[in-house]
Amino acid sequence: MEQTLIIFRAVGDPSRLRILLLVQGMELAVGEIAQVLQQSQPRVSRHLRILEEAGLIERVREGAWVFVRLGAAAISGPVLELITTLAAKDIGGDDVAAQDRARLSEVRADRAAAVDAWFAAHADAWEQERSLHTREAGVEQAIVATLGGELGDLVDVGTGTGRMIELLGPRARSALGLDRNPEMLRLARNRIDASGLASARVQAGDMYALPLPDAACDTLLLHQVLHYADNPAAAITEAARVLRPFGRLLVIDLLPHAREELRQERRHVRLGFADEAVLGWMADAGLNGRVAARLPAEQPDQLGVALWQGEKVIA
Missing domain, CATH: 3.40.50.150 (Vaccinia Virus protein VP39)
Structure with missing residues (x-):
């Protein structure tokens, strides 16, 4: 029962719901999550700590970067299944979800463009x-x-x-x-x-x-x-x-x-x-x-x- 309450408290915040939906699609650096949510990194880090304590996400350090991914499927899977169909309403409507998707696309495009530019310049x-x-x-x-x-x-x-x-x-x-x-x-x-x-x-x-x-x-x-x-x-x-x-x-x-x-x-x-x-x-x-x-x-x-x-x- 205690773990269930921790999970429900963790997802009882619009920003944390948005984070879960974001990392459902790809692993993201903390700074990239802040970019999509348009929030400060310290604020995002607090959200991540709560989600991690609930077992819904994991943080993995790679050098100076910290990547965020979904936690164990046994915990994150059922929660995501439940919130996916309700998330648009819960986080403030389709506009918020659409804006998150658009900014996430920008993150993807920035990554791809950086790699492609490097390869184009160094192909030979x-x-x-x-x-x-x-x-x-x-x-x-x-x-x-x-x-x-x-x-x-x-x-x-x-x-x-x-x-x-x-x-x-x-x-x-x-x-x-x-x-x-x-x-x-x-x-x-x-x-x-x-x-x-x-x-x-x-x-x-x-x-x-x-x-x-x-x-x-x-x-x-x-x-x-x-x-x-x-x-x-x-x-x-x-x-x-x-x-x-x-x-x-x-x-x-x-x-x-x-x-x-x-x-x-x-x-x-x-x-x-x-x-x-x-x-x-x-x-x-x-x-x-x-x-x-x-x-x-x-x-x-x-x-x-x-x-x-x-x-x-x-x-």
Whole structure:
């Protein structure tokens, strides 16, 4: 009974209802929530503390940023189900909800524009991004060893310059590289043309809304993509959607680090990932996940890399 009262007190405020509805759609930094609500950060932080005490949200620190996400589904799920249909009236009408959605769209657009601008300016030097972490040759060897032989229909999300298609395409029945940046697609097309892979192609595509039907591929890669994602869980869920039964998702990304400057210099949203985070997202998406490989940094100024593999579970 006490926990129930705590929950009802927590949602008994229009601003806290708005916060719940916002983070239902994506993980947000505290400053971004303040931007959408048009409230001060200290005030927003007080709301977040109350929601966290009720188990409705979680706050996760990454360097100087604090991200907010929904709490355990057993608590947040039923509460959101109840308030979603009533929220517009409870928080002051459709105008408030619409304004929140519009400002949230601005946050999304600001994030996407910052990343796209950086990529457009640095597309020709994209391979230098790999110098941030341990030797790329070692990473590629680990990818090949993890995936093994035939790959079936392969999709590389956030294909960049198309290197993964070039590397793995010969072992795939078909290979599709997706990226939303036109400059990257131009470079990827040039690479694929030069490799002579007749069954490979690239096209525009967003990690959150892949231009593919359900059960469309056997192998899907997210190679150094998730640290640019504002909602990694949603990207993994979308990847799982397009996998066939027993299909495999391979996530290759950075281990947790404290290089805060990379947020501005390289437009990283996430400072690496812990195993429990990635494996938890895979489990939520219906994938059996495991840590496939760990490649620690070889130099003091480099970052470690991990490979996480998830296999689609058959219900």
